[in-house]
Amino acid sequence: MSPTQSPVDNGVNVEALLGARTALTETPEGAKFTWRAKTEWLNGTHSRSTVEDFFGLGEEQRHKRIFTFECDHPEIFASEDHGATPVEMLLAALGHCLTAGVAAVAQNREIQLESVTATIEGGMDIRGILGADTDVRNGFHGIKVTYDIKADATPDEIKALVAQSQKRSAVFDAITNPTNVTVEVR
Amino acid sequence: MRVTTVIIGAGHAGLAVSHCLSARSIDHVLLERGEIANSWKRERWDSLRLLTPNWMSRLPGYTYQGADPDGYRNMPETIGLLEGYASTISAPVRTQTPVTSVRAFDDGYRVTTPHEVWECRTLVLATGACNIPRIPALAEAIPAGIHMLTAMEYRNPGQVEPGGVLVVGGSASGTQIAEELQLAGRSVTLALGEHIRAPRLYRGRDIKWWMDAAGVLNDPYDEADDLERARHVPSLQLAGSTDRRTVDINRLTGLGVRIVGKLAGIADHRAQFSGSLRNVCALSDLKMNRLLDRIDQWATEHGLDAEVEPPHRFEPTRVPDDPLLGIDLRRGEIRTVVWATGYRPDYSWLEAPVLDRKGRIRHEGGIVDSPGMYVMGLPFLRRRKSSLIDGAADDARDLSEHLARFLDHRATQNGGASSEVTFQGRET
Numbered sequence: 001m002s003p004t005q006s007p008v009d010n011g012v013n014v015e016a017l018l019g020a021r022t023a024l025t026e027t028p029e030g031a032k033f034t035w036r037a038k039t040e041w042l043n044g045t046h047s048r049s050t051v052e053d054f055f056g057l058g059e060e061q062r063h064k065r066i067f068t069f070e071c072d073h074p075e076i077f078a079s080e081d082h083g084a085t086p087v088e089m090l091l092a093a094l095g096h097c098l099t100a101g102v103a104a105v106a107q108n109r110e111i112q113l114e115s116v117t118a119t120i121e122g123g124m125d126i127r128g129i130l131g132a133d134t135d136v137r138n139g140f141h142g143i144k145v146t147y148d149i150k151a152d153a154t155p156d157e158i159k160a161l162v163a164q165s166q167k168r169s170a171v172f173d174a175i176t177n178p179t180n181v182t183v184e185v186r
Numbered sequence: 187m188r189v190t191t192v193i194i195g196a197g198h199a200g201l202a203v204s205h206c207l208s209a210r211s212i213d214h215v216l217l218e219r220g221e222i223a224n225s226w227k228r229e230r231w232d233s234l235r236l237l238t239p240n241w242m243s244r245l246p247g248y249t250y251q252g253a254d255p256d257g258y259r260n261m262p263e264t265i266g267l268l269e270g271y272a273s274t275i276s277a278p279v280r281t282q283t284p285v286t287s288v289r290a291f292d293d294g295y296r297v298t299t300p301h302e303v304w305e306c307r308t309l310v311l312a313t314g315a316c317n318i319p320r321i322p323a324l325a326e327a328i329p330a331g332i333h334m335l336t337a338m339e340y341r342n343p344g345q346v347e348p349g350g351v352l353v354v355g356g357s358a359s360g361t362q363i364a365e366e367l368q369l370a371g372r373s374v375t376l377a378l379g380e381h382i383r384a385p386r387l388y389r390g391r392d393i394k395w396w397m398d399a400a401g402v403l404n405d406p407y408d409e410a411d412d413l414e415r416a417r418h419v420p421s422l423q424l425a426g427s428t429d430r431r432t433v434d435i436n437r438l439t440g441l442g443v444r445i446v447g448k449l450a451g452i453a454d455h456r457a458q459f460s461g462s463l464r465n466v467c468a469l470s471d472l473k474m475n476r477l478l479d480r481i482d483q484w485a486t487e488h489g490l491d492a493e494v495e496p497p498h499r500f501e502p503t504r505v506p507d508d509p510l511l512g513i514d515l516r517r518g519e520i521r522t523v524v525w526a527t528g529y530r531p532d533y534s535w536l537e538a539p540v541l542d543r544k545g546r547i548r549h550e551g552g553i554v555d556s557p558g559m560y561v562m563g564l565p566f567l568r569r570r571k572s573s574l575i576d577g578a579a580d581d582a583r584d585l586s587e588h589l590a591r592f593l594d595h596r597a598t599q600n601g602g603a604s605s606e607v608t609f610q611g612r613e614t
Contacts, residue, residue: 028543142508160472166465167380176461178451 008152012107030057045079046072091120091143094171098145101165111157114150121146143175189215190593192297192306194288196222196279198245198268199563200312202578204277205246206586212593216277216312217299219284223268225314226261232342233366235260235426236575237358238394243575245271246582256392258426289537293596294558307596308558308589311536311547315564315573316529322354327452328523329515337363337526343370349521350374352457352513354449356381357420360526361433365425367524368441375513375520376438377459379448383470383503384422386432388478389485389495393424400484402477403571404580407551410566417566420528423470435467435503446510455516459509467503475499531564552585558592560585 024031033056039049051067053060070083084092095118106113122143128136149158166172191207193200196218207214221227236243241255248271259267272279280299287298294307319336328334333347337359340346346367353364356378368374384393397403410416425433435445447460482497513520533541540556542548548555551568562581563573571577 156472156475159468160476163465163469163472166462167469172462172465176447176450178453178458 008107008110008112010103010107010113012104014104014107017104018108032056042070042082044072045077046070046082087122087124087140090175091122094143094145094169094175095120097169097171098162098165101169102147102149102161105161105164105168106151106153109157109161111161112152114152115148116151117148119146119148120144187302188305189213190306191215191308191310191589192217192295192304193310193312194285194297195219195312195314196272196277196281197225197312197314197563198243198271198575199314199578199582200310201268201272201275201277202246202582203310203312203560203562203586205275206582207589208275208277209246210586210590212586212590214278215304216279217283217285217297217304218279218281221281222272222279223265225316226264226268229316229338230261231337231340231363231366232261234362236264237422237424237426238574238576239392239426242394242398243267244579245575246579247275256430257428285535287535287537290556295538308592309560310585310589311554311559311561312563313531315531317532318530319525320528320530321525322449322527324449324452325523325525329455332515332520333522335522335524337524338529340524343367343372346370346372346522346524348372350519351522351524352377352449352520353524353526355379355526355528356423356435357526357528358422358424360524361423361435361438362425363524363526364438364443365433365441368438368443372522373442373444373519374438375444375446375510376435377446377449377457378435378463378466379460380420380466381435381470382420382422383434383474384424384477385434385474385500386424386427386430388481389497391494392430393422396481396484397477398571398576400481402480403569403574403577405570407566407568407572413566416570417564419565436501439504444510445506452515455514457513457515457520459511459513461509461511463509464505467505471502552581553588558589560589 033054035054037049037051039047041047047070049069049071051063051069053062055061069089071086071089072082073079073085074081099116099118102116103113120143122140124140125136127133128138147162149161151158151161153161190212191214193203193207193214193216196216200216200218201222204214204216218224235258237258239255240252240257240259241250243250243259283299283301285297285299288309289296291305294305295309297304297306297309319338321336325334335345337355340363343366348371350373351367352375353360353367354377356364356376360376364374364376386393388396394403407413407416423434425431427433431437439445445463447463448466449457450460451458478497478499485491485494485497531547533545533547538556538559540548540554540559547561547564549561549567552561552564554561561567562578562585565573567573568581568584569577572581
């Protein structure tokens with residue numbers, strides 16, 4: 001991959017990312033990251049998460065500031081609706097991850113983006129979480145992401161951006177493939 | 187015993203190198219663990235045919251002269267091709283001579299076999315890329331009672347008991363085995379990860395003809411966008427057959443094969459399939475269409491449009507609306523699992539420090555990171571076609587040229603230890 005004087009600028013530093021890929025191929029230990037969040041119950045179904053530090057490149061790292069997110073459930077669930085539901089956060093996380101990927105892949109392929117919008121829908125039968133029917137799963141029975149993308153590229157090139165982004169997405173992988181989850185009490 | 191060059195493996199790659207070394211009067215020996223064309227004799231299923239047409243298996247000094255240039259060799263014909271070639275070029279093959287160790291020694295290598303020890307200045311590894319089936323670790327979680335076999339062990343449907351079969355992997359092996367078992371009355375589920383779709387025929391000609399003519403197969407390794415990825419692309423989803431049919435996912439779906447996502451896990455006896463099926467199919471369709479675009483462009487540039495059928499695109503891969511995400515393996519629905527999840531080379535005998543962290547040979551276009559050592563026949567070794575029979579000729583010519591220059595250089599240096607030899611220029 002040669003450095004280019006391409007005028008394409010999606011705000012992604014592809015050279016840095018490719019450099020990191022090369023460096024971490026040589027030293028895979030540095031590639032082992034631990035991401036963290038802390039969630040505190042406030043009241044009812046309302047809780048607040050904070051994200052501050054993580055581990056990566058062999059040492060503790062810190063975000064520029066502490067980020068907080070609040071989740072709750074809407075009033076039709078007899079809640080107070082102080083925030084999005086956790087499943088909406090999950091859909092948003094998928095949208096964020098895929099969209100970051102679209103921008104990075106577009107930069108690497110020298111495609112200038114004008115606008116990118118993902119509309120994400122997840123279908124759910126809430127009899128699962130209510131315990132009303134044990135044959136119904138708790139989670140989504142399907143998630144649909146629809147992209148509207150304006151870019152300096154052919155329709156197939158745009159489809160390829162979206163396909164490649166899914167291929168490299170951590171959240172897409174986490175949702176589509178099983179992950180062992182361990183929950184303990186201290 | 188001393189010899190200038192030892193070639194390990196007497197398949198098409200080793201034989202091609204042998205021909206090139208003989209032409210340069212470099213004395214050499216081929217050490218073959220079994221017989222010539224050993225893996226074609228013992229490690230392939232009965233109905234398999236080469237994925238490339240007869241005219242295309244060109245070897246140095248050999249081109250097809252038969253009556254069916256567009257056909258695909260079955261296994262006896264493939265074995266006949268290689269045995270005939272070995273005999274024509276009088277290749278100095280020692281059969282039934284498995285190599286048990288290779289070590290750096292003095293100013294070359296010491297190659298040990300059960301009966302003899304060879305010392306050589308130059309060494310060519312031509313043992314191929316497909317020695318050991320690659321089986322995912324989750325295979326251990328398949329419940330007892332389910333019969334498992336690899337694509338290397340599979341021979342014919344007679345080995346597979348009636349009932350359901352889960353074929354894991356959708357490249358050339360997986361799709362062909364899935365088709366054969368479904369046609370033989372089994373209920374096949376195919377777990378499909380990333381794969382490379384390709385039509386057998388396009389615009390009336392074999393896809394391999396197009397890829398050869400348009401130069402796709404000659405794409406050089408040092409110009410690949412992402413060589414790491416290019417070297418790990420799965421095999422084209424192709425089959426050789428008497429009716430030249432395309433065996434893609436749509437064909438399998440039409441036969442009643444159930445298509446599910448990549449086998450992603452087994453938990454509580456439940457096989458879990460990835461929810462990424464739609465994307466792996468989209469990736470593959472897009473990739474195929476980019477290949478067809480390149481072919482169309484080449485055809486226009488070379489004035490072929492009037493001679494061949496007009497350009498067209500194939501129906502996108504049909505993905506079920508709601509692909510199955512899991513199967514309870516205790517319910518008896520699946521009786522057999524076929525692992526068609528690829529192969530890896532076996533370098534257990536290679537005691538020279540030339541392997542990287544992942545056990546792969548460190549090489550630059552087949553020139554191994556150890557003076558006088560070469561490797562042949564790996565995916566995208568020097569060109570896209572390097573793993574094909576038809577790819578051996580150019581690679582063997584390049585590497586034997588390098589090997590000869592290495593020997594000349596050493597002769598003038600009185601056998602100095604480390605020699606730098608470079609290509610004068612790349613041949614195309």
